[in-house]
Amino acid sequence: MDLLALSDFNLVARYGGFGKAARAAGRPKATLSRRVADLEGSLGIRLFERGARTLKLTQEGRALFERTAALLTELDETAAAITSGGDQPRGRLRISAPMLFSQTAMGKLAAGFALQYPEVRLEITTEDRTVDMVEEGYDLVIRVNPDPDESLVGRIFLRDRLVVVASPQMARPTDEVAVPAVVRGTSDRATAWHMIAPAGRSSIAVEPILCLSSLLMVRDAVRAGVGAARLPVSLVAHDLADGRLVHWGDADAPEIALWTLYPSRRLLSARVSAFLDHLKQSFPHGTPEELAAYVAASG
Numbered sequence: 001m002d003l004l005a006l007s008d009f010n011l012v013a014r015y016g017g018f019g020k021a022a023r024a025a026g027r028p029k030a031t032l033s034r035r036v037a038d039l040e041g042s043l044g045i046r047l048f049e050r051g052a053r054t055l056k057l058t059q060e061g062r063a064l065f066e067r068t069a070a071l072l073t074e075l076d077e078t079a080a081a082i083t084s085g086g087d088q089p090r091g092r093l094r095i096s097a098p099m100l101f102s103q104t105a106m107g108k109l110a111a112g113f114a115l116q117y118p119e120v121r122l123e124i125t126t127e128d129r130t131v132d133m134v135e136e137g138y139d140l141v142i143r144v145n146p147d148p149d150e151s152l153v154g155r156i157f158l159r160d161r162l163v164v165v166a167s168p169q170m171a172r173p174t175d176e177v178a179v180p181a182v183v184r185g186t187s188d189r190a191t192a193w194h195m196i197a198p199a200g201r202s203s204i205a206v207e208p209i210l211c212l213s214s215l216l217m218v219r220d221a222v223r224a225g226v227g228a229a230r231l232p233v234s235l236v237a238h239d240l241a242d243g244r245l246v247h248w249g250d251a252d253a254p255e256i257a258l259w260t261l262y263p264s265r266r267l268l269s270a271r272v273s274a275f276l277d278h279l280k281q282s283f284p285h286g287t288p289e290e291l292a293a294y295v296a297a298s299g
Contacts, residue, residue, distance in 0.1 A: 003072075005039040008032050009047060010072055013065040014137065017055045066134045066263065074269060089270040090119035096133075097142040100215050101258060102126040104235065104295045113278045120271050133263055140272050141261045145254065154261035157279045160232045160288045162251035164195050164204075165240065167225035172248060173204045180227035181206040182218050193230060195249030202249065232256060237292035 008021075012032055015021040022029040040047050047061035057065060073091070097106055102124065110122055125138075133141055133152070146154075166172075166179075173179045183190075188211070192203050209227055212218050219236060222229045223244055230251045239245040260279065262272060283290050 002035075002039065002042065005035045005042075006068060007072055008035040009039050009061075010065060010069050012036055012048075012055070013057055013061065014069070062134070069134070070263075070269060088119055089117050089274045091271060092121045092123060093140070093271040093275060094123045094125070094138045095140045095142065095275070096125050096127055096131050096136075096138050098128050098144055098258075099126055100232070100235070101142060101144075103214075103216060105291070108294070108297075109278065109282060112282070113275060116278065117271075117274055120274070133261075139262065139269065140275060143259050143261060145257055146259050146261060149261075152261045152263060154259045155276075156257045156259055156286065157276075158258040158283050158286045158291055160234050160256035160258070160291060162230045162253050162256065163233045163236065164193060164228060164230050164248040164251055165222060165236050165245045166228035166248060167222060168243065168246050169225050170228060176205055178205040178207040180209045182210040182212065182221045182227045182229040183208045184212060184215055184218055186211045194252035196252050197249035201252065204248075233288045234291040234295050237289070238296045 008027075008031075011025055012018055012021045015024055018029050018032050018036075021027075022032055025032075036047065045060045046058050047064060049056045049058055076091075103126075106124060106126075110124055113120070114122055130147075131138060131141060133139075141152075146152075170179075178191075181193075188208065190206060190208075192205050194201065194203050206228070210218075210221055212221065215231060215235060218229050219231055219239075221227065222231070223239065228248065230253070236245055240247055260276060262268065282294065
């Protein structure tokens with residue numbers, strides 16, 4: 001396989017068109033088109049569906065791009081490392097991370113990584129949606145309790161848990177009286193919360209009175225005394241220690257696990273490996289208490 005043609009194919013696939021790729025690389029559009037056509041001819045398959053104004057990878061083209069993009073990047077980085085006489089990670093590292101983790105910890109994490117690896121250009125996007133790593137060009141994705149995906153591999157690097165908290169001024173519920181509740185989003189229609197406390201399991205009736213889109217907003221509303229909420233212990237540990245909030249019990253709910261994910265068919269680049277090591281150094285045990293201490297120090 002012609003590596004130059006393969007490199008040009010990856011360039012066009014990454015930018016989504018011959019014109020954009022040509023402008024980005026400073027190369028003639030006709031040259032890129034010819035090289036890709038030659039590659040298609042040598043392989044005997046179509047790599048792109050060509051429309052009047054659109055260019056889309058075929059199933060075979062997408063598979064080739066997914067399997068070769070990281071290999072070509074590794075070749076470029078290896079050549080650059082040999083030329084410069086060093087093996088420091090370098091180049092662009094694109095990461096997608098969830099909203100709460102980004103707001104509470106990612107700024108400090110990113111700064112520490114940038115100081116340690118100044119030749120890596122770190123780009124972090126904050127979003128809770130599911131992303132297509134190959135299509136959108138991400139090297140690493142951080143997600144909370146992700147759905148199984150056979151095309152991705154990863155590891156848990158942090159664990160957290162939900163606790164039920166309220167202002168000290170709010171009376172603990174008794175009997176069947178519903179407690180004013182602050183919830184995240186409009187989809188939480190729970191009428192009762194199940195808790196685990198030293199005395200055993202219990203349930204309280206709740207009536208949502210505030211629906212907020214951010215857990216930081218939920219925490220601030222609970223601090224103001226408007227209602228109770230279920231929140232990650234890492235987000236409220238400092239408030240509990242200082243007495244601004246009180247702990248009614250642990251939520252009887254699944255564990256919160258933060259995962260790092262990357263495509264299984266791609267080699268793990270030096271940049272990704274370095275960031276994974278940075279996470280491990282920052283959270284060596286991955287416990288809720290460790291995350292809470294990191295969040296408190298960041299604030």
